[in-house]
Amino acid sequence: MDFGWNTEQQARYAEVLAGVRAAFPQDRERDEQPFTREDWLGLGKLGVLGASVPERFGGGGLGALDTARVIEAVGEGCSSTGLVFAAAAHQFACARPILEFAEPAVQERLLPGLCSGALIAGNAMTEADAGSDVSRLAVTATPVEGGYVLDGTKSFVSNGPVADVYVTYATTDAKAAHLGLTGFVVDRDAPGVSAGPPFEKTGLLGCPAGTVSFDDCFVPASQVLGAPGLGSTVFQTSMAWERACLFALYLGVQQRLLDACTHHVRRRRQFQRRLSEFQAVSHRLAEMKLRLESGRLLLYRACWELDRDGDGALWAALSKLAVSEGVLESAMDAVRLFGARGYLREEGIEAALRDAVPGTLFSGTSDIQREIIARELGL
Numbered sequence: 001m002d003f004g005w006n007t008e009q010q011a012r013y014a015e016v017l018a019g020v021r022a023a024f025p026q027d028r029e030r031d032e033q034p035f036t037r038e039d040w041l042g043l044g045k046l047g048v049l050g051a052s053v054p055e056r057f058g059g060g061g062l063g064a065l066d067t068a069r070v071i072e073a074v075g076e077g078c079s080s081t082g083l084v085f086a087a088a089a090h091q092f093a094c095a096r097p098i099l100e101f102a103e104p105a106v107q108e109r110l111l112p113g114l115c116s117g118a119l120i121a122g123n124a125m126t127e128a129d130a131g132s133d134v135s136r137l138a139v140t141a142t143p144v145e146g147g148y149v150l151d152g153t154k155s156f157v158s159n160g161p162v163a164d165v166y167v168t169y170a171t172t173d174a175k176a177a178h179l180g181l182t183g184f185v186v187d188r189d190a191p192g193v194s195a196g197p198p199f200e201k202t203g204l205l206g207c208p209a210g211t212v213s214f215d216d217c218f219v220p221a222s223q224v225l226g227a228p229g230l231g232s233t234v235f236q237t238s239m240a241w242e243r244a245c246l247f248a249l250y251l252g253v254q255q256r257l258l259d260a261c262t263h264h265v266r267r268r269r270q271f272q273r274r275l276s277e278f279q280a281v282s283h284r285l286a287e288m289k290l291r292l293e294s295g296r297l298l299l300y301r302a303c304w305e306l307d308r309d310g311d312g313a314l315w316a317a318l319s320k321l322a323v324s325e326g327v328l329e330s331a332m333d334a335v336r337l338f339g340a341r342g343y344l345r346e347e348g349i350e351a352a353l354r355d356a357v358p359g360t361l362f363s364g365t366s367d368i369q370r371e372i373i374a375r376e377l378g379l
């Protein structure tokens, strides 16, 4: 067992971190606006959008572990966590299922643009009445000559208002339980597709999210992912990538918080002493470090399982739970350490707290991760 990174991996981390810092210097105003096409192309140029996609499609050709380190570096270097989340969701919940399950012609048409940033993708699974339980979808896909007709509305689609392409899921056989769902790639400009306005969210403001509706929308059979009835497998595969790799961005956020808090408690004085000299303060930082490093170990393990095609469900759930709850707790600790200034917009600490909250919800809530872990324990 080797816990070190080789020279190439260290150089890649440093290069991505420096590239992201140069391309996206800290700017509170901009961080609170939805990302622009220019931002997106910038991430494409840095190799962030398609790090795990093979080079023949314009991607970086990296495995899950190396991809996660790229996402971690972006999370550390870019203060718009919403933008980083948008990019990670695009890659793991859209480009990955297209890579693993789409027909070659669809891969060739879409993957180069998804990697370069010419295209933006959104993952449309959630519905008004299907959140944690996505085994019964109200969106239907009715077989017709040459394909399917989709009807119904998806919700909470990250990138939904601005996406060019959606990976979505619909009921093709209501009686077949989990074998009755099918995954599709749907172009934004297909007749019958409409995207709602951006939701007013609390955090991740750089990433617009909204509804996506399908009204008598014809999708050719060539745009089915995998095969009819394979939707649950396609979705679970994308969630395995999301739970493992996407959450690396929150490791980067935790590193950023730890650095900011360390700097702050060394500098600020109260009672004629540096804050860092109070044990209650230094121990809070020790807990933040513990959460970061234990989250790292679990996340790297989850990625290692993905890379060796192991049954990674347990590790992905453990990692997702530890990292999402860890960043939330550490963001709260950062507010406490900064005192009232942590509650002001200018420090960026309250933004980290707002950005951390949804990590305990998307890709399966913390309760759902505990359910998966309990199931893996045979309970």
Ligand SMILES: Cc1cc2nc3c(=O)[nH]c(=O)nc-3n(C[C@H](O)[C@H](O)[C@H](O)COP(=O)(O)OP(=O)(O)OC[C@H]3O[C@@H](n4cnc5c(N)ncnc54)[C@H](O)[C@@H]3O)c2cc1C
Binding pocket: 089, 122, 123, 124, 125, 126, 130, 131, 132, 133, 155, 156, 157, 158, 159, 204, 209, 358, 361, 362, 363, 364, 365, 366, 367, 368, 371
């Ligand atoms: C910022 C953000 C971005 C998102 N992006 C996307 C996206 O791009 N695409 C997409 O499809 N969706 C997206 N979602 C939606 C997200 O996947 C869902 O919010 C999530 O699956 C939970 O569903 P829900 O909100 O309907 O909560 P519910 O399922 O209604 O759950 C409510 C509460 O009940 C608990 N609960 C439910 N079932 C169980 C159970 N069996 N055991 C124990 N507790 C349970 C939950 O843990 C939770 O505490 C996003 C959400 C957010 C906040």
